[in-house]
Amino acid sequence: MASSDPGQRDGTIGIKEVALAAGVSPGTVSNVLNRPERVAAATRARVMEVIGELGFVRNGSASSLRAGQGRLVGLMVHDLANPFFTAMAAGVEDLMSERGYAVILCSSATSVEREDRNLRMLAEQGVRGVLVTPVEDGRDRFRLLHERGIGTVMLDHAATRPQQCSVTVDDVAGGHMAVTHLLERGARDIAYVSGPLSIRQCADRRTGALQAIEQAGPPDAALREVEVPDLTPRSGQRAAERLLAELPDAIFCANDLLAMGVLRELLQQGVRVPERVLLMGYDDIEFTTASAVQLTSVRQPTYQLGRIAAELLLDECDDTGGHAHQQILFQPELVVRESTTPA
Amino acid sequence: MASSDPGQRDGTIGIKEVALAAGVSPGTVSNVLNRPERVAAATRARVMEVIGELGFVRNGSASSLRAGQGRLVGLMVHDLANPFFTAMAAGVEDLMSERGYAVILCSSATSVEREDRNLRMLAEQGVRGVLVTPVEDGRDRFRLLHERGIGTVMLDHAATRPQQCSVTVDDVAGGHMAVTHLLERGARDIAYVSGPLSIRQCADRRTGALQAIEQAGPPDAALREVEVPDLTPRSGQRAAERLLAELPDAIFCANDLLAMGVLRELLQQGVRVPERVLLMGYDDIEFTTASAVQLTSVRQPTYQLGRIAAELLLDECDDTGGHAHQQILFQPELVVRESTTPA
DNA sequence: CTCGGCCATTGACACGTTTTAATTCGCCGG
DNA sequence: CCGGCGAATTAAAACGTGTCAATGGCCGAG
Numbered sequence: 001m002a003s004s005d006p007g008q009r010d011g012t013i014g015i016k017e018v019a020l021a022a023g024v025s026p027g028t029v030s031n032v033l034n035r036p037e038r039v040a041a042a043t044r045a046r047v048m049e050v051i052g053e054l055g056f057v058r059n060g061s062a063s064s065l066r067a068g069q070g071r072l073v074g075l076m077v078h079d080l081a082n083p084f085f086t087a088m089a090a091g092v093e094d095l096m097s098e099r100g101y102a103v104i105l106c107s108s109a110t111s112v113e114r115e116d117r118n119l120r121m122l123a124e125q126g127v128r129g130v131l132v133t134p135v136e137d138g139r140d141r142f143r144l145l146h147e148r149g150i151g152t153v154m155l156d157h158a159a160t161r162p163q164q165c166s167v168t169v170d171d172v173a174g175g176h177m178a179v180t181h182l183l184e185r186g187a188r189d190i191a192y193v194s195g196p197l198s199i200r201q202c203a204d205r206r207t208g209a210l211q212a213i214e215q216a217g218p219p220d221a222a223l224r225e226v227e228v229p230d231l232t233p234r235s236g237q238r239a240a241e242r243l244l245a246e247l248p249d250a251i252f253c254a255n256d257l258l259a260m261g262v263l264r265e266l267l268q269q270g271v272r273v274p275e276r277v278l279l280m281g282y283d284d285i286e287f288t289t290a291s292a293v294q295l296t297s298v299r300q301p302t303y304q305l306g307r308i309a310a311e312l313l314l315d316e317c318d319d320t321g322g323h324a325h326q327q328i329l330f331q332p333e334l335v336v337r338e339s340t341t342p343a
Numbered sequence: 344m345a346s347s348d349p350g351q352r353d354g355t356i357g358i359k360e361v362a363l364a365a366g367v368s369p370g371t372v373s374n375v376l377n378r379p380e381r382v383a384a385a386t387r388a389r390v391m392e393v394i395g396e397l398g399f400v401r402n403g404s405a406s407s408l409r410a411g412q413g414r415l416v417g418l419m420v421h422d423l424a425n426p427f428f429t430a431m432a433a434g435v436e437d438l439m440s441e442r443g444y445a446v447i448l449c450s451s452a453t454s455v456e457r458e459d460r461n462l463r464m465l466a467e468q469g470v471r472g473v474l475v476t477p478v479e480d481g482r483d484r485f486r487l488l489h490e491r492g493i494g495t496v497m498l499d500h501a502a503t504r505p506q507q508c509s510v511t512v513d514d515v516a517g518g519h520m521a522v523t524h525l526l527e528r529g530a531r532d533i534a535y536v537s538g539p540l541s542i543r544q545c546a547d548r549r550t551g552a553l554q555a556i557e558q559a560g561p562p563d564a565a566l567r568e569v570e571v572p573d574l575t576p577r578s579g580q581r582a583a584e585r586l587l588a589e590l591p592d593a594i595f596c597a598n599d600l601l602a603m604g605v606l607r608e609l610l611q612q613g614v615r616v617p618e619r620v621l622l623m624g625y626d627d628i629e630f631t632t633a634s635a636v637q638l639t640s641v642r643q644p645t646y647q648l649g650r651i652a653a654e655l656l657l658d659e660c661d662d663t664g665g666h667a668h669q670q671i672l673f674q675p676e677l678v679v680r681e682s683t684t685p686a
Numbered sequence: 687c688t689c690g691g692c693c694a695t696t697g698a699c700a701c702g703t704t705t706t707a708a709t710t711c712g713c714c715g716g
Numbered sequence: 717c718c719g720g721c722g723a724a725t726t727a728a729a730a731c732g733t734g735t736c737a738a739t740g741g742c743c744g745a746g
Binding site: 012033061 | 701702703704705
């Protein structure tokens with residue numbers, strides 16, 4: 001139709017070029033792509049062949065615009081340098097890839113402003129849904145998304161409203177079992193090295209720790225607290241420096257990265273672990289494999305967390321209405337190793 | 344259709360609703376968004392205010408469709424469980440976020456098929472450009488993208504064509520300096536524990552290692568090779584098991600994860616590092632902080648790699664034509680620690 | 687006072703797809 | 717022999733924004 005050559009000029013090949021070449025209407029090509037069952041087998045085959053020959057790739061923007069929804073989802077985590085989050089991300093990416101979805105990755109860097117900015121951007125991109133580990137417990141920070149019908153699933157964070165899905169690990173239980181374990185091993189003066197308590201995970205683990213002391217602890221048991229600004233080995237090292245002045249019996253760290261930093265500093269200063277101080281981490285990340293002292297930790301099904309959350313999100317989006325919102329709560333698992341096992 | 348939701352307030356406010364409320368035309372609103380300098384300060388302010396009041400968020404699909412390009416870029420890495428890649432990803436995400444771009448994250452899982460599938464999807468999404476650590480040196484696997492005018496920047500991989508950007512670290516030099524270091528410390532029988540040699544990084548480091556032996560090694564120096572299927576601590580452990588039968592003087596691992604696995608196995612079997620065997624890793628990831636023996640490694644500016652590649656990509660995309668394709672080559676840096684320093 | 691020029695703004699169309707209502711065609715029951 | 721029904725296909729109308737030529741108003745030069 002256009003000017004002259006029906007040929008292979010660089011003009012982008014769209015659905016209508018395919019239609020022309022296959023001798024059908026654009027609408028039929030669209031049907032082949034979206035509802036193959038509605039088109040006769042013969043024409044379907046012909047159209048598919050032409051698509052292959054012409055190297056047609058569908059324009060996602062146009063598709064999303066017209067259909068009102070695309071094949072994009074958002075994933076927002078705190079920190080890409082933390083193996084806990086990247087393992088979750090891997091789970092999410094794997095499942096989404098299997099289902100033909102693409103994942104927009106955002107890091108909030110534990111900053112509320114950056115989280116908001118990213119959420120806005122995700123809304124603009126018209127994502128189908130968002131998986132998010134929120135920075136804070138803000139009440140309706142996702143109103144923007146919900147107004148536009150974008151589903152959200154909380155990742156490693158309890159749902160903020162009943163009609164919302166979430167996939168969580170019981171951090172209170174985790175903190176409880178960690179400190180109970182330390183008490184059983186005879187510790188009385190226990191230090192809790194934590195990231196900002198505004199981060200729910202840190203706060204919950206602390207709560208569990210306190211409960212354990214209250215319930216199972218002898219009268220002289222107590223929890224000292226050291227708070228550092230982020231969950232990195234460096235911060236762990238700083239925390240250990242502060243503890244050196246008066247060493248506790250045991251140190252419970254809010255995650256393994258902190259524990260690694262603590263361990264490093266203790267060993268450098270000649271403090272023996274576990275003989276002098278018991279040490280525990282949290283997350284049971286893979287990279288402590290060759291640590292100087294095998295680290296006792298609290299394991300979470302990290303990768304599975306991501307996968308299941310992703311599944312929930314798609315279920316919520318794809319389903320026409322019969323979707324039951326679920327709040328899934330995993331129980332963590334204590335993994336006892338050398339760092340809490342004196343000879 | 345959704346019959347349940349009572350929230351009927353959903354009139355989907357678009358550019359024209361804003362225009363109506365502000366008493367201007369849709370075209371002006373669009374200008375406020377895209378070329379603020381062309382609109383008078385007064386009207387601009389009024390429109391912005393209305394945008395805020397109405398909670399307008401622009402429809403990215405429509406925008407991309409009409410403008411022919413969106414604010415999305417793709418990032419494809421081998422493995423999300425590898426800190427090397429996630430550190431790069433963090434660099435990419437940070438810069439893109441600063442510049443107002445969103446990142447679609449893909450993992451190729453070192454599978455060519457999955458890489459191809461992801462590339463196609465990225466093409467469909469109409470990304471502005473793609474950052475990719477390719478799985479193999481396929482000849483023109485990015486033709487699909489280039490035909491559609493989508494720029495690519497090679498991440499930690501040399502450019503495959505002159506008119507392409509790349510950001511790389513000299514892995515041959517890295518392998519060379521690693522093995523030279525081991526030779527200087529007196530090693531003769533050196534083992535190279537590597538991932539698949541089809542992965543360029545592994546192959547290049549091996550090349551450098553061989554060169555070092557040839558150039559600087561005494562006549563009796565030799566390189567034994569152990570190849571494992573992936574770059575994980577687990578595989579490192581298996582490699583070490585194989586080496587136990589006849590221990591080399593030194594072990595050079597293709598990355599730190601392998602080295603951690605090797606270290607673990609050696610220590611478990613009572614082999615002393617570095618007294619009996621010198622050990623080196625590669626990447627200098629942060630998580631070896633508290634390793635049993637501080638690991639000598641070859642450091643790469645990982646995070647910077649990602650940032651700079653991202654900058655290059657945006658430069659290539661945004662620029663009207665005066666963009667000079669750059670192949671940036673970083674030099675790695677030897678970081679000597681305990682694992683190659685016998686007392 | 688008039689005219690040309692300039693800037694801010696406008697209006698209408700185009701982007702590539704999905705979707706709905708309409709159309710064709712073959713076939714069967716009456 | 718006819719009317720009507722269903723399956724397969726089509727034509728055309730959106731979806732929300734960006735772009736560009738065209739419009740209108742304002743000011744200074746003549």
